[in-house]
Amino acid sequence: MSHTVPIQAVAFDLDGLMFNTEHVFFLSGDALLQRRGKKMTSEILHGMMGRRALEGFQHLSSHLNEPEDPHELWVESQEIFYSLLDQHLKPMQGLFELLDYLDELDIPKGVATSSPRQHLETLLTQFDLMHRFQITLTAEDVTHGKPHPEIYLTTAQKLGVGPERMLVLEDSETGTKSGVSAGAHVVSIPHEHSDYGDFSSAHYIASSLTDDKLLELLSASRT
Known part of the structure; x- marks a missing residue:
């Protein structure tokens, strides 16, 4: 998974990507x-x-x-x-390890979800994660929902990076299409309820949040 432009920010989907x-x-x-x-x-x-x-x-x-x-x-x-x-409710495998690694690399991160803000706050508060994200965008913050690129274009803007320098982590076909349409570098991590989707537009399909190639992509951005 080569990526010539360094990753300067990461956008996480919420449901199915961070939590089950x-x-x-x-x-x-x-x-x-x-x-x-x-x-x-x-x-x-x-x-x-x-x-x-x-x-x-x-x-x-x-x-x-x-x-x-x-x-x-x-x-x-x-x-x-x-x-x-x-x-x-459980966090997806590797979530805390990936967040720690991004902190180590000093790469800013945000959450971009189609769910309502109350839902996001319930989940992130339960696992004491609100403070670990620079920004959070929810259904109320956009005019057009995924697969429209608006939420990821807005995330990149708020994180202060060009979309091509932002890594989007998604578990669904709809979210993957949203990130790709925004011009972001998209890594899809399907699970049992989404793996029948079409992820052909993703730059890479990972097995988990601590997939070796995903971690390599991030470490290469900081060398």
């Missing part, structure tokens, strides 16, 4: 659908992943026998999601 929330979301979505005689499928989850809440739940609603209000579906799913969170 896509697993919890699958469980809560399945519970929501079971109340309506349906089951969560990879097709439904794929259409929701990486998007802002109402866009995601419009997609879920289209799979119901009788479409429902996306906002009401979202509210109901939030209740289920947060009831499951304490039992199931």
